[in-house]
Amino acid sequence: MATSQTMAPAPRPGHRPTEKTFFGHPRGLATLFMTEMWERFSFYGMRALLPLYLISGGADAAKGMQGGGLGMSVATEASIFAIYSAMVYLLTLPGGWFGDRVWGPRKTVTISALAIMAGHLLLAVPGTPAFFLGLAFVALGSGMLKANISTMVGHLYDGPDDPRRDGGFTVFYMGINLGGMFSPLIIGTVGETVSWHLGFALAAAGMGLGLIQFLLGTRHLSEVSNVVPKPLTAAERKSVIVKSLIAAAAAAVFYVCVASFTTITDDWILVPLSVLGIVIPVLVLVRIKRDKSLTQLEQSKMSGFIWFFVAAAIFWAIYDQGSYTMATFAGESAQNSFFGWDFPVSWYQSVNPVLIMALAPVIASGWLWLNRRGKEPSTIVKFSSGLVLAGVSFFVFLIPMTTAAHGTKAAALWLVAIYFVQTVGELCLSPVGLSLTTKMSPAKYASQMMGVFFLAVTAGDSLMSLLSTGGMNLDSRGVVGIEAAVAVIAGIGIWVYRGRVQRLMGSIN
Numbered sequence: 001m002a003t004s005q006t007m008a009p010a011p012r013p014g015h016r017p018t019e020k021t022f023f024g025h026p027r028g029l030a031t032l033f034m035t036e037m038w039e040r041f042s043f044y045g046m047r048a049l050l051p052l053y054l055i056s057g058g059a060d061a062a063k064g065m066q067g068g069g070l071g072m073s074v075a076t077e078a079s080i081f082a083i084y085s086a087m088v089y090l091l092t093l094p095g096g097w098f099g100d101r102v103w104g105p106r107k108t109v110t111i112s113a114l115a116i117m118a119g120h121l122l123l124a125v126p127g128t129p130a131f132f133l134g135l136a137f138v139a140l141g142s143g144m145l146k147a148n149i150s151t152m153v154g155h156l157y158d159g160p161d162d163p164r165r166d167g168g169f170t171v172f173y174m175g176i177n178l179g180g181m182f183s184p185l186i187i188g189t190v191g192e193t194v195s196w197h198l199g200f201a202l203a204a205a206g207m208g209l210g211l212i213q214f215l216l217g218t219r220h221l222s223e224v225s226n227v228v229p230k231p232l233t234a235a236e237r238k239s240v241i242v243k244s245l246i247a248a249a250a251a252a253v254f255y256v257c258v259a260s261f262t263t264i265t266d267d268w269i270l271v272p273l274s275v276l277g278i279v280i281p282v283l284v285l286v287r288i289k290r291d292k293s294l295t296q297l298e299q300s301k302m303s304g305f306i307w308f309f310v311a312a313a314i315f316w317a318i319y320d321q322g323s324y325t326m327a328t329f330a331g332e333s334a335q336n337s338f339f340g341w342d343f344p345v346s347w348y349q350s351v352n353p354v355l356i357m358a359l360a361p362v363i364a365s366g367w368l369w370l371n372r373r374g375k376e377p378s379t380i381v382k383f384s385s386g387l388v389l390a391g392v393s394f395f396v397f398l399i400p401m402t403t404a405a406h407g408t409k410a411a412a413l414w415l416v417a418i419y420f421v422q423t424v425g426e427l428c429l430s431p432v433g434l435s436l437t438t439k440m441s442p443a444k445y446a447s448q449m450m451g452v453f454f455l456a457v458t459a460g461d462s463l464m465s466l467l468s469t470g471g472m473n474l475d476s477r478g479v480v481g482i483e484a485a486v487a488v489i490a491g492i493g494i495w496v497y498r499g500r501v502q503r504l505m506g507s508i509n
Contacts, residue, residue: 022171023171024164024167025156025164025167025168025171026156026157026168026220026222027217027220028152028156028217028220028221028222029153029156029168029171029172030217030220031213031214031217031218031220031221032149032152032153032156032172032175032214032221033171033172033174033175034175034210034213034214034217035109035113035149035210035211035213035214036149036172036175036176036179036210037175037176037178037179037210038179038206038207038209038210038211038213039113039116039142039145039149039179039206039207039210040175040176040177040178040179040180040183041179041180041182041183041187041203041206041207041210042116042120042179042183042187042203042204042206042207042210043116043138043142043179043180043183043203044179044180044183044184044349044353045183045184045186045187045188045191045199045202045203045206046120046123046138046187046199046200046203047323047349048183048184048187048188048191048323048327048346048349049187049188049191049192049196049199049200049346050081050084050324051077051078051081051323051324051327051328052069052191052192052327052331052345052346053069053070053191053196054069054070054072054076054077054080054081055069055070055071055072055073055074055077055328055331056068056069056070056071056196057069057070057071068196069196070128070131074328074473074475075468075469075471075473075474076266076468077324077328078324078325078328078464078465078468078474078475079266079270079274079465079468079469080135080266080270080465081323081324082274082320082324082461082462082464082465082468083270083273083274083277083461083462083465084135084139085320085323085457085461086273086274086277086457086458086459086460086461086462086465087139087143087273087277087458088139088142088143088146089143089146089454089455089457089458089461090143090276090277090280090455090458091139091140091142091143091144092143092144092146092147092451092454093147093451093455094143094144095108095112095143095144095145095146095147095148096147096148096448096451098144099144099147099148099151100228100229100230101228101229101230101231101232101236102228102231102232103228104225104226104227104228104229105148105149105151105152105155105225105226106152106218106221106225106226107226108144108145108147108148109144109145109148109149109152109214110211110214110215111144112140112141112142112144112145112148113141113145113207113210113211113214114141114211115137115138115140115141115144116137116138116141116142116145116207117141117204117207117208117211118134118137118141119133119134119135119136119137119138119139119140119141120134120138120200120201120203120204120207121134121200121201121204122134122137123135123138123197123200123203124197124198124200124201124204125197126197134200147451150169150172151225152221152222152225153168153169153172155221155222155224155225156168156221156222174357177353177356177357178353179206180349180350180352180353181350181353181354181357182350183203183206183349183350184346184347184348184349184350185347185350186202187199187202187203187206187346188344188345188346188347188349189344189346189347190202191346192344192345192346193344255268267469270465270469271466271469273462273465274462274463274465274466274469275462275466276462277458277459277461277462277465278459278462278463278466280455280458281309281313281452281455281456281458281459282459284452284455285302285306285309285452288302288442288445288452289302289303289306291442291444293444294442294444295442297506298442298443300503300504300505300506301440301441301442301504301505301506301508302440302442303504304440304501304504304505305436305437305440307494307501307504308383308433308436309452309453309455309456309459310456310490311383311384311387311429311490311491311494312429312433312453312456312457312460313456313457313459313460313463314387314390314460314486314487314490315386315387315390315425315429315456315460315487316456316457316460316461317460317461317463317464317483318390318391318393318394318422318460318483318484318487319390319422319425319426320457320460320461320464321464321474322348322352322418322419322422323349325474325475325480326348326397326415326418327345327346327348327349328475329400329401329404329410329415329475330345330348330412330415331345332404333400333401333404333409333410334400334404334409334410334411334412334414334415335409335410335411335412336412337412338412348415348416348419351415351416351419351420352419352422352423352426355419355420355423356423356426356427359423359424359427360427363424363427363428378498378502379432379436379505379508380494380495380498380501380502381495381498382428382429382432383428383429383432383433383436383494384491384492384494384495384498385425385428385429385491386425386426386427386428386429386430386432386491387425387429387487387488387490387491387494388425388487388488388491388492389421389422389424389425389428390422390425390429390487390491391483391484391485391486391487391488391489391490391491392421392425392484392488393418393419393421393422393425393484394418394480394481394483394484394487395481395484395488396414396417396418396421397418397480397484398477398480398481398484399414400414400415401477401480402477405477433453433456434450434453436508437449437450437452437453438450439508440505440508
């Protein structure tokens, strides 16, 4: 889901670029490009290993690997992976808050990178307690970094009208996909064939390299990125500390009470987090929608935005299963070879970044070509198309699943085809959704709405985690078929009601 980081809040005016440039852009872009590339290298490398590590067990020793996996059930693996992904995007909200109110973007990125490194190093330590603590650190660090580094890219340019700004974000976006492409090939190979824990350690090393060059290159960044835009007052700081302590105490009391009557299992952690991942996005949308200070037009646009939010949640619920449901299927039921050459299962996670880099320019040029002829599809049509394609990808998934059900290993190209359809859907929906969010945001919430759009990922993944924890078998053909049908019907539904949605959007097309 690399495109989710290509947009940022409007940059602050007043920065003057340095004399030396990076492909015609401020030198600071090189620093942020490399930081993001290495952070994505560590993040996606770990994600490629995670589902396989969760379900692997005694077979690892038979392969000569040092340090076995956790040997969990597929249902538990799906729940953990989905809720982990959900928390990364949920934590972008406090991440943005810390950047705006406490540390400033530059310091927040530094602390976030340290948290990510610590998390990967904990994952490299055998044992379940270290694993879950490490996962929490990586989620926290990734969410906080994601919320601030794109903002720092915007700070490099002289306002929103700087002609280099869009190109700068394009270069930055390439760094995301380069890191995401190479990490499964390196970290995945080492993790699957040598040692899971060595693979996680390599992820920590990648983030370490990114942090070192970030610290060395901070002199090229805008001074604005080192400023806390709206520091907490003494009263606000005290209020935040008190409320945080009350929340922590409430959670502690809850789990002490639970432990007094029963054994605390994984479900006692996963279910509350899944519920929060659904409830918090709903509460955020309700709070904004019920704000009496919004104009009638802003209220109308928010109503339209909710349609797109729900559609995006359905899309990401399916799309993110490419990292766990499909990865599990590939490990157990696919013939992972190409012309007789075997490759690690984790390599499938490199397919999406490769396709993004190959297809993004083609699709972007296609929209421009249609626009010049007055035939470019509307935002609603693009969005509904992306959702339909997500459903189609899971209808395609039913083909290799049926093959495997009859005792034959499915061909690897079927999985590549699924990722291809999903990537085209992503390019129809994700960039359009990000752009749409900036256009439909109420002025009062302009700086917050990008984080609100990311909450669609949280809601979708939390729903999948809750369903898996509740006993739904996400890797069964029946469930995959239902998910495919829901996505296609939802996409067609948005298209059928496009007139109503367009009226809610006002003049936005």
